[in-house]
Amino acid sequence: MVLVRDGDRTVLTMANDFQGDLKEFAVVIPVPTLLTREQIHVGDKALIDHLDAYSAPRLVEYSDPDPCRIMWLAEDRLMSRAAAAPSAVRPEAQSLRVRVEAEYTVGEYDIVILSAEESSGLETWLRDNGYKVPAGASAVLGSYIKQNMKFFVAKVNLKEQSKLGSAYLRPLQIAYESPKFMLPIRLGMVNASGSQELFVYALTRHGRVETTNYRTAKLPSDMDVPDYLKEPAEFGKFYKAMFKRQVDQANGRAVFLEYAWDMRWCDPCAAEPLSNDELRRLGVFWAEREAAQPDVFVTRLHVRYDSAHFPEDLVFQETADRNNFQGRYVLRQAWTGGDWCSAAAEYRRSVHERREQEAVRLASLTGWNVAEVRTRMGLGAERVEAAAPWWQRLWKN
DSSP states (O other): OEEEEETTEEEEEEOOOOOSOGGGOEEEEEESSOOOGGGEEEOOHHHHHHHHHHHSOEEEEEEOOOHHHHHHHOTTOOOOOOOOOOOOOOOOTTTTTEEEEEEEEETTEEEEEEEESOHHHHHHHHHHTTOOOOTTHHHHHHHHHHTTOEEEEEEEOHHHHHTTTOSSOOOEEEEEEOSOOEEOOHHHHTTOSSOEEEEEEEEESSSOEEESSSEEEEOOOSEEOOGGGGSHHHHHHHHHHHHHHHHHHTTTOEEEEEEEEETTOOSSOSSOOOOHHHHHHHTOGGGGGOSSOOOOEEEEEEEEEOTTTOOSOEEEEEOSOOOOEEOEEEEEEOOOOOOOSHHHHHHHHHHHHHHHHHHHHHHHHHOOOHHHHHHHHTOTTOOOOOOOOGGGGTSOO
C-alpha cells in the first residue's frame, strides 16, 4: 500500500499479490466516502517497485584501512565509520437494505460502490452477486457500517484484462478527502489462512508516520554482521529470521519502521529518489504545483498481522519527526596487509574479537544456533597472531 496524505486528502495505491484464476479475484475495501469515477485510477506497479527499492533494508560493505598507516598519520586516530545517510446480475438490493451508489469500469476492473444498513444484507448481496464471502465476515462488515463507511468492491473484467497481454494485476488507486487517516485491514483477515504481510509506504509533507493504536518500533539497524551474509540469498534468510524474531518479541502486536527519509536526498541511495513525475503519478498532488523537487517525507512500515493480535484497523498520524532512519547492516572486510607494527598486532586481535561479537549478535537477532554461525564464519579454524615482543619493535633490520 502507498498512502499519500496531506491534510484531509488521501491517495491510496493498492498492489495485490494474487495467485489463481483471475475470475476468482475480488477485493472489498471499506472507504470513508462515496467515490466518483474520476477518483479511481489504475496505476503502474513499476512506481511501487521503485519506491520499494529506494526504501529497502540495505547491506553495505566497507574495508578496514591499513592500521600501520593510521598509526603513522596520527597515533590516536581511530578507524572512521561511514555514516548512514544513508458488474453483474443484481438481486433485489432494496430488500437487503443495500444501495448500489455507483458502478464503473476502470481499466481492467469492474467497480461497484456500495452502502448498507446491516451486515447480513451486505453479505447476502455479495454472495448473490458471485463474491465468495468467508464465514465470519458479517461481524467485521457490521463494524464498518456503524462507522458510515462505503464499500469499494472491485473484480477483474476479463475481457478488458485480456487486452493488456499480462497475467499481473495493475495497482488500483483511489483519491478521497476524510479526516480519517487509517487503513482497513480486518476484512482481509477473515479469509486468510495465516498471518498477512503488509508494507505501507507513506508519503507526507512534514514528517514520519506512525500508528496510534499499535506500537511503532524501529527494527534493529546499523550493526556489523558476518561476511557470509554478502550473498543475496543469505541476506534474505537473515532478514526474514530477524524480522520474525522481532515480531515474536513484540508478541505479534507491533508495526515496524524500516525506513524514514526526506526524498530530496539520500546518502548513499539504495536506488535513486523518485522523480517529480513518478511522485505525481503515485498521488503526490502538491508535486504539480512545485517546479523544484517537492517536499516529500517517506515512511516505510512493515507489519505481520492476524486477527488475534490486530483486532483493530491501522490508524495513523503524521508526526513532526524528520530524523532519518533506515534498516542498514554492515559488512567490514578485514585488512590483510603484511605490515608489522604495534597497531597491526593489536588490530589483528581486535578483528578476531569483532568477528566473535558478530557471531553472537547474529545469533541473538535471528535465534540461530551460535555454534553453527561460528562454523559458517570459519571462526573455529581462525588463528590470531600473537603480538611481537616489545624489543623486536625497538630495532628493525
